[in-house]
Amino acid sequence: MGRPPCCDKEGVKKGPWTPEEDIMLVSYVQEHGAGNWRTVPSNTGLRRCSKSCRLRWTNYLRPGIKRGSFTEDEEKMIIQLQALLGNKWAAIASYLPERTDNDIKNYWNTHLRKKLKKIQESPLCHHSISRGQWEKKLQTDINKAKQALNEALSLDKPNLILPELKPSNGYLSYSKPTQGSVYASSTENIARLLKGWVKKTPKLEQANSSSMNETTTASSEGDQTGPKEESVDLSEAYESLFGFESFESSNSEFSQSTSPDASLVQDESKPDVGDHFPLSMLENWLLDEGLVQGKEELTDFSFDINADLFV
DNA sequence: AACTACTACAACCGCGCTGCG
DNA sequence: ACGCAGCGCGGTTGTAGTAGT
Structure with a gap:
């Protein structure tokens, strides 16, 4: 007997x-804090189920959420993390503090999956290595990384960094707000929403997102996703997807490229994580000797893709 | 201008996990 | 130990907006 739906009430x-x-x-959460969603509908008078309230807060109203198109660096991180972790969107989202799992999941399903598929189907992919071989190799690498993760998680490692990276240390920490500044971001969200509600036009949105991109990406030179995506040069696409030098350089660019506002929000809202967002920490951890047997092999994971594609 | 097809994204649904009585 | 309620997560759906004809 399954559990009855939570929202089947009249x-x-x-x-x-x-x-x-x-x-x-928002005003309710501001006053009482996030959590105890069960009581939210009755206490607020909202005719919504608790789950819907939680989802709305988590995916949309929560402070520190960045909206608008994803930057190249974010794309790269998502692609790498998806290859490494699979469809663990919450885990992936914990490395992109301003993005929600839902957002990342949607972006993956609508943009990145197609982009990757397109690239994998392109003739270049068959140049030095057949698609099947490449997929097999990728799968092997992913399995190795997963195995390493599993092994490490089962190890008793007091200094291990990874446990601090779990999602619960990310956005879930909002459940106990520290008052004031955090909710200023909420107000911003609401203001943004109202603005969009009152005069939502495609042009306005485009302008907003492009101006957002200007502030968030120093190096993107108008190369955003959109209708243009279809005509994107293949080599550009490869570079866009796999042409980053390493996690660390990519990551540092990312941390530098976030807008002052974003970093402010991040600092406010993610105190446990620190300034430099730790994809490199994961990499370091994965490559940490003693944890991973085939250290070189895993290092190759980052670069083999490039090698295979471009040789 | 009207219709259709496609895209993007917000929201929903169902399942599993966890904590508590 | 067991059952229940609350919550989180991943997959899926619904719908508004846009592009193409």
């Missing part, structure tokens, strides 16, 4: 949230 509203509902939810 009079429970579904569908898009209105700004009024958002405001009610």
